[in-house]
Amino acid sequence: MQVKNFLSFKTVLIFLIVLFLLVFNVFPMCYLVFKSFTGESGFTLEAFKRIYTHALNWNALRNTLLTAGLSMIFGVMIAFPLAWLVGRTDLYGKKFFRTLFVMTYMVPPYVGAMAWLRLLNPRVGTLNVWLADLFGLSQNLFNIYTIGGLVWVLTTFYYPYAFITISRAMEKMDPSLEEASKISGASPLKTVLTVTFPVMLPSIVAAGLLVFVSAASCYGIPSIIGAPGQIDTVTTRIIDYVYVGSQEGLSDATTLAVSLMIIANIVLYISTFICGKKQYITVSGKSTRPNIVELGRWRLPLTLLVSLFALIVVIIPFATVAMTSFTKNLGKALTLDNFTTRYWHILFTRKGILDTAKNSLISASVAATAGIIISCVMAWLLTRTRAKGRQIPDFLITLGSGTPSVVIALALIMTMSGRFGINIYNTLTIMIIAYMIKYLLMGMRTVVSAMSQIHPSLEEAALISGAKWQRGFWDVTLPLIAPSVVAGWFLIFMPSFYELTMSTLLYSTDTKTIGYELYNYQTYHSQQTASAIATGILLLVIIVNWLLNKLTKGEFSI
Amino acid sequence: MSSITLNNITKSYGNVQVIHEFSEIFQDKEFITLLGPSGCGKTTMLRMIAGFEKPTTGEIKIDNVTVSSPSKFVPPNERNIGMVFQSYAVWPHMNVFDNVAYPLKIQGVSRPEIKHRVENALESVHLSQYINRMPDELSGGQQQRVALGRALVSEPRVLLLDEPLSNLDAKLRESMRFEIKEVQRKFGITVVYVTHDQTEAMAMSDRIIVFNRGVVQQVDSPINIYRNPANQFVADFVGKINFLHGESSNGTITFSGGQSMSYSGDKLGSVVVAVRPENIFMTQDRGALRGTLTHSYYLGDENDCRVDFDGNIIRVISSGRSYGEIKAGSQVWLDFDEYLVFQDDGVDYTKILS
Numbered sequence: 004m005q006v007k008n009f010l011s012f013k014t015v016l017i018f019l020i021v022l023f024l025l026v027f028n029v030f031p032m033c034y035l036v037f038k039s040f041t042g043e044s045g046f047t048l049e050a051f052k053r054i055y056t057h058a059l060n061w062n063a064l065r066n067t068l069l070t071a072g073l074s075m076i077f078g079v080m081i082a083f084p085l086a087w088l089v090g091r092t093d094l095y096g097k098k099f100f101r102t103l104f105v106m107t108y109m110v111p112p113y114v115g116a117m118a119w120l121r122l123l124n125p126r127v128g129t130l131n132v133w134l135a136d137l138f139g140l141s142q143n144l145f146n147i148y149t150i151g152g153l154v155w156v157l158t159t160f161y162y163p164y165a166f167i168t169i170s171r172a173m174e175k176m177d178p179s180l181e182e183a184s185k186i187s188g189a190s191p192l193k194t195v196l197t198v199t200f201p202v203m204l205p206s207i208v209a210a211g212l213l214v215f216v217s218a219a220s221c222y223g224i225p226s227i228i229g230a231p232g233q234i235d236t237v238t239t240r241i242i243d244y245v246y247v248g249s250q251e252g253l254s255d256a257t258t259l260a261v262s263l264m265i266i267a268n269i270v271l272y273i274s275t276f277i278c279g280k281k282q283y284i285t286v287s288g289k290s291t292r293p294n295i296v297e298l299g300r301w302r303l304p305l306t307l308l309v310s311l312f313a314l315i316v317v318i319i320p321f322a323t324v325a326m327t328s329f330t331k332n333l334g335k336a337l338t339l340d341n342f343t344t345r346y347w348h349i350l351f352t353r354k355g356i357l358d359t360a361k362n363s364l365i366s367a368s369v370a371a372t373a374g375i376i377i378s379c380v381m382a383w384l385l386t387r388t389r390a391k392g393r394q395i396p397d398f399l400i401t402l403g404s405g406t407p408s409v410v411i412a413l414a415l416i417m418t419m420s421g422r423f424g425i426n427i428y429n430t431l432t433i434m435i436i437a438y439m440i441k442y443l444l445m446g447m448r449t450v451v452s453a454m455s456q457i458h459p460s461l462e463e464a465a466l467i468s469g470a471k472w473q474r475g476f477w478d479v480t481l482p483l484i485a486p487s488v489v490a491g492w493f494l495i496f497m498p499s500f501y502e503l504t505m506s507t508l509l510y511s512t513d514t515k516t517i518g519y520e521l522y523n524y525q526t527y528h529s530q531q532t533a534s535a536i537a538t539g540i541l542l543l544v545i546i547v548n549w550l551l552n553k554l555t556k557g558e559f560s561i
Numbered sequence: 562m563s564s565i566t567l568n569n570i571t572k573s574y575g576n577v578q579v580i581h582e583f584s585e586i587f588q589d590k591e592f593i594t595l596l597g598p599s600g601c602g603k604t605t606m607l608r609m610i611a612g613f614e615k616p617t618t619g620e621i622k623i624d625n626v627t628v629s630s631p632s633k634f635v636p637p638n639e640r641n642i643g644m645v646f647q648s649y650a651v652w653p654h655m656n657v658f659d660n661v662a663y664p665l666k667i668q669g670v671s672r673p674e675i676k677h678r679v680e681n682a683l684e685s686v687h688l689s690q691y692i693n694r695m696p697d698e699l700s701g702g703q704q705q706r707v708a709l710g711r712a713l714v715s716e717p718r719v720l721l722l723d724e725p726l727s728n729l730d731a732k733l734r735e736s737m738r739f740e741i742k743e744v745q746r747k748f749g750i751t752v753v754y755v756t757h758d759q760t761e762a763m764a765m766s767d768r769i770i771v772f773n774r775g776v777v778q779q780v781d782s783p784i785n786i787y788r789n790p791a792n793q794f795v796a797d798f799v800g801k802i803n804f805l806h807g808e809s810s811n812g813t814i815t816f817s818g819g820q821s822m823s824y825s826g827d828k829l830g831s832v833v834v835a836v837r838p839e840n841i842f843m844t845q846d847r848g849a850l851r852g853t854l855t856h857s858y859y860l861g862d863e864n865d866c867r868v869d870f871d872g873n874i875i876r877v878i879s880s881g882r883s884y885g886e887i888k889a890g891s892q893v894w895l896d897f898d899e900y901l902v903f904q905d906d907g908v909d910y911t912k913i914l915s
């Protein structure tokens with residue numbers, strides 16, 4: 004009897020999660036696809052024809068594929084050596100570099116766009132001017148408002164995705180594979196090229212594809228950098244169409260969004276089902292300590308090289324944004340005369356900013372809390388039960404996260420504004436749901452991996468000691484997964500808090516978010532105020548990182 | 562005070578049957594060992610007694626109270642059983658004291674009483690000086706004793722142990738064997754012990770249950786398991802053995818090589834003669850069967866020899882002191898002191914270990 008009840012309890016849980024995902028994820032996406040392929044008289048490709056007869060849209064599609072493709076290539080070319088140097092060698096300051104690169108992952112990408120805009124503006128960019136002075140050039144070297152500029156910013160802000168994926172795979176790789184190569188007489192470099200790299204290839208491809216999809220779905224960077232240079236991408240076109248507001252605009256946006264979604268889903272399919280399967284073969288289950296390669300006389304030069312990279316890609320942009328927030332006149336250098344705390348004052352007093360910050364805080368907290376509850380339930384279902392159908396929500400959550408933000412938001416607008424009995428448009432609820440669908444996966448992965456490291460016998464030992472399963476969960480499981488639950492919560496909270504793309508589409512006058520507010524200040528009003536907000540977010544990211552490291556005794560890694 | 566009754570137990574996962582029908586009564590204070598190659602279903606059996614798995618059919622009673630049957634199921638936390646898991650399952654976030662105290666806390670025992678009983682339990686597993694250590698500051702053997710202390714602290718009716726010594730080194734394993742035996746005697750509990758190590762089973766058990774592929778092969782005392790194995794699998798799995806094929810007729814067994822020996826048993830036709838290496842006497846002057854000594858290995862306490870018997874290699878073990886008395890290549894005579902004859906069913910039992 005008891006066992007029966009228990010089974011139905013699992014079924015109910017799965018059913019509830021699947022129901023949520025069906026209503027807010029699967030149905031809206033399907034509706035979007037359905038809309039784009041139907042006209043007044045059934046199935047038609049009319050919409051696609053119309054969209055792609057505009058040269059503008061063709062260009063946007065080409066720009067998206069080009070910039071995302073180049074970012075993928077450069078991102079992996081940076082991430083692999085970096086992951087190897089930081090993870091597997093005796094480079095100086097490995098821990099510091101690792102923290103720095105992982106932290107970049109948690110920083111909103113549009114901050115990078117803001118910084119590089121200041122640094123590489125073709126006329127007054129700080130770095131441009133400085134370089135021209137240094138080499139006595141008559142002309143500035145770089146122009147950020149180009150495809151090249153876009154690729155540069157996309158690469159420097161999405162390579163951490165590849166870095167983290169590759170690092171994780173490297174940590175899990177069985178070190179005896181490399182030892183076998185060395186004992187056969189191969190040099191460390193030869194070993195990297197003939198064993199480490201090939202064995203890791205599936206993970207590297209997966210990492211590259213992740214960069215590709217993220218860069219292709221990015222809206223913040225192309226809208227801040229592309230707009231002045233009149234470089235359109237699919238995401239900026241979609242949002243332009245939605246802003247047109249007409250029914251036609253909406254249907255054009257839908258068609259473009261479906262194109263983007265198809266690209267993203269193909270990539271997701273390749274990376275989960277083809278690379279994912281292969282990845283499984285290469286790593287051993289044992290948690291062995293990776294062997295550390297001694298760099299010898301290369302140790303110092305390579306450390307300097309990595310430091311230079313960190314300086315250019317992380318420190319300078321972040322410092323630029325921070326400095327901008329203290330600058331009176333952006334045309335001049337930041338001297339004492341030109342220094343002001345006015346914008347920080349605005350940050351903490353202006354009602355518009357405080358209200359939007361509150362909105363973001365509320366919706367991100369709710370999304371993170373609801374998300375982490377689902378994550379815990381999913382972790383339990385996936386690692387502790389053999390309940391039928393437990394893979395279904397897992398699959399749907401993966402699918403949701405792989406879907407570009409613009410697409411999620413657009414699909415929600417189309418279906419959740421009353422046409423099908425649910426009207427949550429213009430509320431915080433629709434934001435929360437959008438955030439959950441996009442960011443749930445990170446939280447879930449964290450909790451699932453923590454849970455799968457707890458041997459079930461630890462819980463059984465509590466049962467046999469006389470504890471009911473609830474008590475055993477409370478005394479044994481929870482304390483052991485708590486750090487991961489907290490980490491998972493922040494991994495949903497942080498990106499939701501500063502989210503821009505979906506918020507841009509879903510906001511109403513009362514539900515503006517801090518990301519949207521920042522974007523508004525950056526593009527229309529005051530770069531300094533935007534920079535103050537961005538610096539605030541940076542500080543928050545640093546604090547959260549520090550907190551997570553403390554909580555997990557330095558073992559926190561994404 | 563605590564007996565375990567198993568009635569017609571079977572267990573299937575999907576349509577794979579991992580335990581075939583089995584009935585047995587484990588008596589109070591008995592030390593029962595489930596012995597078999599890995600994957601034969603020992604853990605599954607133990608987990609059914611603990612209540613982590615439900616038998617597909619059949620009934621389990623502890624002290625004549627049904628704990629598992631098609632109509633009734635008592636969950637593990639209400640069975641009052643102590644269990645030591647193969648992986649120890651010592652909670653990494655609790656120190657030794659808290660680990661061992663846990664079952665008592667669940668029972669709501671008073672604090673001073675808990676302290677007293679935990680100290681006693683740690684005393685009996687020789688861990689008193691580690692009471693405040695965290696598990697990751699303990700060696701494998703010490704963690705295993707924490708698990709044992711935790712299993713014993715609430716004075717359970719039944720103690721279940723799943724290969725508790727398999728992760729320890731040989732020396733520690735031997736001393737732990739006696740400690741577990743000691744603890745059982747002291748607390749007077751019924752023990753069900755799972756192992757794939759036959760020496761362990763022989764040394765500790767009152768009765769051994771030999772399993773293969775989910776089928777019980779024999780339930781008997783260690784002596785009977787060794788000297789009167791019920792079939793070729795048991796004979797082969799417990800101890801060392803030679804199997805020689807032959808034909809039995811008219812009171813003689815003729816081996817495949819042509820030599821024969823007299824036989825007074827009742828088996829006829831194709832047979833297998835099973836003889837343990839230490840039950841073969843090897844001399845140079847005379848005997849029943851003839852062979853050639855090919856190798857001889859000095860192991861200290863014994864002299865491990867190989868004899869070519871008309872093309873079949875027979876293993877012979879004699880005392881260590883006899884090493885070197887007979888040169889390799891010499892002709893030798895063999896006498897079988899104690900042997901068994903099985904009907905030959907054509908299966909090679911030296912090759913199928915589950």
Ligand SMILES: Nc1ncnc2c1ncn2[C@@H]1O[C@H](COP(=O)(O)OP(=O)(O)O)[C@@H](O)[C@H]1O
Nearest residue numbers: 574577579597598599600601602603604605606
């Ligand atoms: N949860 C399960 N689902 C399916 N098969 C299982 C499960 N647990 C054990 N088995 C199978 O049952 C058989 C017996 O397993 P087990 O009792 O663990 O063996 P032992 O402890 O003797 O090594 C094995 O073949 C194993 O693969």
Ligand SMILES: [Mg+2]
Nearest residue numbers: 600603604605
């Ligand atoms: Mg087992």
